[in-house]
Amino acid sequence: MLALLIAAAVAQPGRDPALLHRGAPPVAAVKEQEQEATLRRMLELGGAPSGQAEALARLAGFLRARGLALTIRSQAAADSGDEAAAAKDRRAAADARAEAIARYRELLKKYPRAPRTDETLFFLADTLQEAGRDPEAIAVARELTKRFPRSVWAPASHVFIGEHLFDAAKLDAALKEYRAAAEVPDDDVYPYALYKAAWCRFNQSAFTDAMKLFKRVADISEKSGDLNKVQLAREARRDYVLAYARIGKPESAKDEFAKKFGAENGLKMLEQYGKLLFDTGRDPEAQVVHRQLLAVHGEVPAAALDQTRLLVLAQRGGRRRDLLSESKRLVEIFQRVREGAPSRGMAVADERYEQARRLGEETLRNLAVEIHNEARKTRLEETWIAARALYAEYLSLFPDAADAYDLRFFYGELLYARGLKAESAEQYEAVVKQDLSAKTPGRWLQKAAWSAVLARNEAMLHGGAEQKDTIENLRGDWEAVRRWALRFLEDRRLTAHGALLHDLRRVEEQSAYALADAVAPDPKKAEALLAFVQVHPRGQLADKALFGAAAALSRAGRIDEALVSRARVWKEQPRSPLVPRALLASASDLAAIGNLGDAATLLERYAAGYQRQLATARDRRVHSRGSRPSESAAYEESKAQVALHDAAVLREARGELRQAVADRALGLQLWKSPADPDERRYALAQLRARVDEPARVARDMADLARSVKQKPALQIAAWREAARLFAKAGEASNAQWSWTELERVYRSLGTKGREKLPLDALAAAADAHFELGAGAFESFRKQEIRPPLMATLNRKIALLQAVKRRAEETVAMRQAEPAVCALAQLGEAQMLLGQAIATSPFPPGLNGEQRKLYRAALSERAEPLYGEARETLKSADAKARELGVTGPCALRVATLLDKMSVKPAERVQLSVAPSPVVDIPELVDARAVAGERPKRLMSETVAAAARATSGQAVEKFQALVQALHLPPAQFDLAVALDRAGRGIEAEEAYRAAASEKGALGYEAGARAGALAAARGDAKAARDAVVAATTALASEPAARLLQARIELALGNADGALAAVRSVLAVAPTDSSALCTMARAQLSVGQSGTAKLFASRA
Known part of the structure; x- marks a missing residue:
């Protein structure tokens, strides 16, 4: 910004909020508004030109300052995430700047010779730049420098013009402007103008001139002592180096x-x-x-970076002798820096030292591996020596680096290849120790363990044991590895060393596990892993084997055995880190096959484990200060939160509402700030409403509604539930209060806010509007027509208008059930008014004949009201049928119409359409047969059947069967009979075609089973399932067909058993999920059925 180019001396003073009293900013804002209003009135009233010019300048300044303040505030709002407030402030800032520009231009036009015109031009240019109007800003700045070349604002204006020219790469013109700005040495922009002039000369390749100017900038800025100018001096010195590097x-x-x-x-x-x-x-x-x-x-941390760069330069040069010399010096300098830093009061964690560590580690690592590979190819002695030296230096300097693990193993390989067995064993053992202490062993554990054993063995026995090269080919052969491990375990000379004995036992267990884990297919793999556990019941991999066996059994569809295997993990290995995973996996399997109660129990057990883990961590923090940090949590917080939520959902589906409430309440207790705390509180209150006292839950709902003012949809839903529960508890006044609060929230949102509400919230608002209109209807109903007749009649008519207005408002909210209820209430009110008029009391003094005439006249007056009531109620009935409203309001409409001798329109009774177990299959064409004649006959018959009636089609396919005697022809005959409604004959034909292997035989058997089940022949249906299973070797498909057939036969338990085996291997199969839902519904588990239907 242009204003930032001027120095602090010309900056306008500002208030320090810390020095003001509390509440002072609003007072100051009011005062500024009053001053602005005063200035505007002065301009409207007119006066002397000097006074008007001064008022106009001050008003423009006010507007400019306001635009700047609003811009700052909008940025703060945007940073805090309040985009709406930021957008509002940006618009207001733009408006303030626009008016400020207009006022400045007005001042220049009306009072061209007013005092401080140069200042006006400067701030006009600044405001134009703020508004993004750079060309106009440059033009105004040029006008200032032309009209007022000696103005205090001229240097900054020259710099401003120069910046735009510099950005446009117009170096000569930019240099001219910077030199013009530098003609005033005491101006605050003077050092900056020189600095930019230096860059102009740099870009013009005049490096000597640029260096002189940078030197001058550094001298001037350093002397000033100002923080910004000291920073400019640093920049000038840095850029001096850039210019010096050129010449x-x-x-x-x-x-x-x-x-x-x-x-x-x-x-x-x-x-x-x-x-x-x-x-x-x-x-x-x-x-x-x-x-x-x-x-x-010398020995300061920066020296390490210098030597590291010299090492890299030596690497680039390619001279081996220089490279080794520099690497050796690198180790010496790093050691000197580490030893000398504390004595000089220096921290080793210097930025340049850390940079040296990173660069040195990468360089030494790459060099060691590169030269090692070269040595293996060339076999030159000096290359082996160089590689060994580099490995030793790397591990000396960076023993804890991320890649030190790999390089230590490579170093062991190099030492072993050079015949240094004992030294290589030390490196291999260091790799093994690092792996054994790590949670996840590295890739060299197996090789390093065996290499350590062999190297140590050769070192002790002087070559008596097998050579390492003999074993090299066995490293990927777990059978051979285990055989060698057992052989070494029998050698007392090796097992006398405790470390080696421990390693050998560990390797034997790992190799045995690897052999079992590599078995295929899954059933055999599970048997092998379980046998491993039997041999190593207390081994470190027993839990992993049990878990892997369960996974293999689950994939094989043996879900019950998988559950038993996983249960052994937490029963036999309670401290295993796999216990949490086993609990979740078993819960998932149980939920997939419909055992929701057991699944919920395991999920609750996971949450309980997480609670114990939290308690243990708290105790450790309290009683073990300064001790080693605890291991990473086995129970994950996010998974525990999801597990408890899912357990509550499963409990609710099973109808175990109190346990579901307990799970949800525990979730809120454990996690005070979950992702959606208010929604969880609402769900918990809804659940409690089904088991607790409605009055208490209603108050909880009301408390929740009052606390979620930032979530209008949730607030509206909570108020509706509170109102309904208060009404259920008989607290009518509290119910009315809740409905009133709901409508107040809805009205306060405005049109745009209401458009964002979900449909349920809109329906709740309509419910509230209708319920709050009940008072008007009740007043209308209670109003009697009695003397004085006209006064009471007019009063009742007025009350009817209120009911009608309320009903129209409710209908206008476009929510089905509230609209039907409002129309029913309006129709009833119109009917009641007609009845009240027709039965109103007689005026005094009428004889018998006059009373008859009076009553007839009243009945005639009431008839239009009855007509309106009929039309209103008919409209309500039509809307109810159109929108599917079937609640008490729809029944009330039918009752009122019946009272008025109007028969409601017949309602279509919806029923669930019968769902066939297997649909009628499609005809097969000529591709299902082989040979020219069969293909021709099949094609001609299928084409002819497509144009014929069902009976004619049957005859054509019967002729085809007699001609071909092939299963595809038999299948098409069965389809034709099926379509013709000849079920028993079709079933026989399907059975004949089911002898064919493949998809055709399966479809024929499946449809035959469906037809048999439809006529209640259980044995025939089950035989057909067997035939279908034989035709197509797909166990999941056959089990799903079996489940459908059993369900059609009314055997829900058989259907459940069959479909569970399908879901065990295909938990996302939508057909299986639908079958499970129907089976659960047939045994009365509607909640469980709903859960599976939603998953489908």
């Missing part, structure tokens, strides 16, 4: 920098110069500078 010599850089900028700044510049040369690949010059730096730095 300077590295040998003289140290002396020149120190001479011109002092020793401290000169050293920093020399470091920048060295890094620049290093990064740009100027290796010889970089080597000269870094040797100078190394001599200067």
